[in-house]
Amino acid sequence: MTLADQPPAAALVFQTLLQHGPLSRAEIGRRTGLTPGAVTKVATPLMADGWITEVGRPATEGASGRPATLIAVRAERALFAGVKVTGEELIGVLADLTARPLATGRVLLDSRDVGTVVLAIAGLVDELRTAGGMAQSDALHGIGVTISGDVDSRLGTVQYSPFLDWRRVPLAQLVESAAGAPTVIENDVRALTVAEQWFGAGAGLSTFALVTVGAGIGAGLSIGGRVVSGAHGVAGEVGHLPVSGVERVCTCGNTGCVEAVASTHAITEQARQATGNARLTMDEAVRLAHAGDPAVRAVFAGAGRAVGLALACVANLIGPERIIISGEGVASYDLFADHIRQSFVDHAFGAAVDCDLVVRPLPFEEWARGGAAVAAQRVFAPAK
Amino acid sequence: MTLADQPPAAALVFQTLLQHGPLSRAEIGRRTGLTPGAVTKVATPLMADGWITEVGRPATEGASGRPATLIAVRAERALFAGVKVTGEELIGVLADLTARPLATGRVLLDSRDVGTVVLAIAGLVDELRTAGGMAQSDALHGIGVTISGDVDSRLGTVQYSPFLDWRRVPLAQLVESAAGAPTVIENDVRALTVAEQWFGAGAGLSTFALVTVGAGIGAGLSIGGRVVSGAHGVAGEVGHLPVSGVERVCTCGNTGCVEAVASTHAITEQARQATGNARLTMDEAVRLAHAGDPAVRAVFAGAGRAVGLALACVANLIGPERIIISGEGVASYDLFADHIRQSFVDHAFGAAVDCDLVVRPLPFEEWARGGAAVAAQRVFAPAK
Structure with missing residues (x-):
């Protein structure tokens, strides 16, 4: 038996336990809209096959009668x-x-x-x-x-x-x-x-975006509980939103792309031009910016502004509850955080500005x- | 009885008939994944209450045995x-x-x-x-x-x-x-x-956008069968995507907005500046452009480019199968169609360019x- 052979209600019960368990049968019913009878009918084969298990009774309930048995996913299954x-x-x-x-x-x-x-x-x-x-x-x-x-x-x-x-x-x-x-x-x-949606900073949110800034700039969009994949396989390409207003040519051949000013490579190249040091590395650019070099700081500021514009596009179009910012780029986030936030606030339309921006360093x-x-x-x- | 009191399978059967009916019970089962028994169980009360009805048998079936009874929604219900x-x-x-x-x-x-x-x-x-x-x-x-x-x-x-x-x-x-x-x-x-999704140019598509160009510029996004409404009530605000690269101030107070160069009001204002005629109307601007006035034509071209960039943003972010372009603005669509299409093609990322652009004049x-x-x-x- 696999879960895929089970009726849709089984997937619903299992998903509910995965995200919110352990839960009593009554609570599973409340959260899924299934009757107690339907919950039991669905739970029995899942339990027999080891996908879920009873995990004892909550210690906090007492005076109000017999505490309900809790059910949990057997994660090791x-x-x-x-x-x-x-x-x-x-x-x-x-x-x-x-x-x-x-x-x-x-x-x-x-x-x-x-x-x-x-x-x-x-x-x-x-x-x-x-x-x-x-x-x-x-x-x-x-x-x-x-x-x-x-x-x-x-x-x-x-x-x-x-x-x-x-x-x-x-x-x-x-x-x-x-x-x-x-x-x-x-x-x-x-x-x-997907990992953030089920088990991370996106759990429980109806709509959120995860924007990653680093060698490339991309995004995952979770809308109504599903990660958008695009009818033609393209979606979440925030790096190629034509918002920068800058003429630098992107790897995709266009100008105006966020990635053309804010990817690690683009920042390094612009810092080389700004300093006249053709062998400058990203780490050295970060050090120079931290030391207060105005030209290099301006490069990070421009990158931050472009990323903030991209976030505003995401907020204005899909109105997420939260945008999670991650990727290697967040290691030097202090250098462009203010510019990201400011250009986001400036260009988010109306209540879209209430979207929560969260920075989350996520290692590989x-x-x-x-x-x-x-x-x-x-x-x-x-x-x- | 209302449909809302019925089990979820009833809504599924009803929606399937609404979009694809009349259908035989067997075909309803195939399209919904319900067993023949479940289809009958769901259909009986819907029929008793007048939401659906049997509409006779398809004339085309004959030699292959007894034709199946077709079921249809009673639209007048x-x-x-x-x-x-x-x-x-x-x-x-x-x-x-x-x-x-x-x-x-x-x-x-x-x-x-x-x-x-x-x-x-x-x-x-x-x-x-x-x-x-x-x-x-x-x-x-x-x-x-x-x-x-x-x-x-x-x-x-x-x-x-x-x-x-x-x-x-x-x-x-x-x-x-x-x-x-x-x-x-x-x-x-x-x-x-919503109307386009159920009964119009979006019917049957998993993801599409409807962009309206006129007094305002906005969009509805239908993703996975639902129209996105945004966690904070804001979504589809293509008019306020910061892509134009132009310094004109928008009604929202920002610069760079598509609406600031491509709304009816913005086009009229720019045409007034271009001609030096402070009382020029939109209709006159359209006439001048059709007559070949280069300055006014350039205004429409700029509006078209901004709209095309907005469409590219939509395509790069959510990857719709189709973008429907509508609104009062499409009455003079010939004046910016090429510019919309060209800037869309230039800035759509990879396969996102395969998104179908459709112009659809939709009266009020x-x-x-x-x-x-x-x-x-x-x-x-x-x-x-």
Whole structure:
């Protein structure tokens, strides 16, 4: 039996327990709108198959009668490997049904060749199994591989990855063959958004955006409980909103893109021009800005303004409750925080300014956890 | 009995028939995923209460055995009035469950005073009832009033309407008292999007945007079958995306807004500056542009570029299958069509350019029909 074979009410009960459990049967009924009889009917096979369990009674209830039995998800019922692929390395995590990490690991890539990367992923998954204490006979329930770029998760194909210079790579199938477990792939930012939606700063919100600032600038949009993937595979491309008003040419060939002034690469290049030092690194630019160099500080200010304009676009269009700002860029967030916030406030329309801006440094292990969350989601929230 | 008292499967069956009917029971089962037994269980009370009916058998089936009975929605089972409120007039429509218009009417407003407008709405609804042949004893199932601005449909309150200069007006309750039928209110663009989603150019699409260009510039976004309303009541504000790169000050006080260069008012003002004629009207600007006046043509070109950038933002962020362009502005669409399309194509990221752009002139009666669709939606797709 798998959860996917169960009626829709089973997925609803399971999702409710996953996000809000442990809960009494009565509380599950209240939250799902199911009758007590329907809750019991749904819960019985889930319990028999080990997906949920009774976890005793709350100690706080007493005088008001017999306390209700609580039900919780058995998070250890299924384990998942999540792997984030960058141009330089793989970052992996072994996690349970709630995306709780049980083991993590990293592997440097010595080539971006598809075959090499696939074998490295399979090797890392093996290491994670061992590190997580899984026996040879224990089956991994699923693998989720995440990667920056245009990823068609339905086809299981990386349509285009600029960092790896891959086009139309059937990655899901290749990893599944090499690692021997059902594999899903997803755009890395979207996968991180899934993890935030179920288990992070987006839990319980009807609409939120996760904007990542770093080598690239992207976003995941969670609207009405679903991460938007776009009819043509493109969505959340905040880096390519034409708002900067600056003529610098972007990697996409356009001018005006946020990424053309606010990506790590763009900041470094502009700092080189500003200082006349053609070999300046990002770290040195950050140091100069912290030391008060006005020209370099202006570069960060411009980057912050462009990011703030992008956030205002997101707020004006979809009106999220919260925008979570993350990515490597937030390590030097102090250098552009004020400019981001100011240009956001200036350009958010009306009540859109009430959108909560939250900065959340998420290391690559969290991104890998996003892969595990996407794989787990196939179990508890199967696509229609 | 109302549909809202029925189990969720009833709404699903009803919605499926509404959008795709008439259908056989077997086809309803295929499209909803319900078993034949469940379809029958759900259909029986709906049929008994007159919401759906059997409509005979398809003539085309024959040799292959006994043709299946088809089931259809009884569109006339419930009637709705939809009213669009502008600063100058009311536009009303009486429509059935499928938002098919049975009667239309217009009333000029001689004041924007809340009490006057409410009474005028009630009067128009009465006229529509008569024009539609309803008897005094026939109950109107609901009224949907739509209005430009910040409308909180949950509270039933117009938070802010710039055209009427209204703030925090509990319009739903006022109209309900005056007209004697359950009333809902909605932002006018969002209501039009609901009508397009169920019965128009958005039917069957998982994600589309409706962008209206005219006195204001706004959009409705339908994502995963729901029109986005924003956590703080703001969404789809394409007119206030900071993309124009132009310093003209917008009605919202900002610079860079699309509306500041592409609204009817903004085009007229810019044409006045370009010609030195301080009394030029929009119609005259259109005539001059059609006659080849280069300065006025450049104004339309700039407006088109700004709208195209806004469309690119929508496509890059939510990746719709289609963007429908409407509003009074499309009457002179030929003057900026090329510029809209070119700046959209230039700035749409990757496959987002595959988004279908469709121009659809929708007279105000269609907007009023949006109000009827929103009222009808309360019956067949009750909010959770």
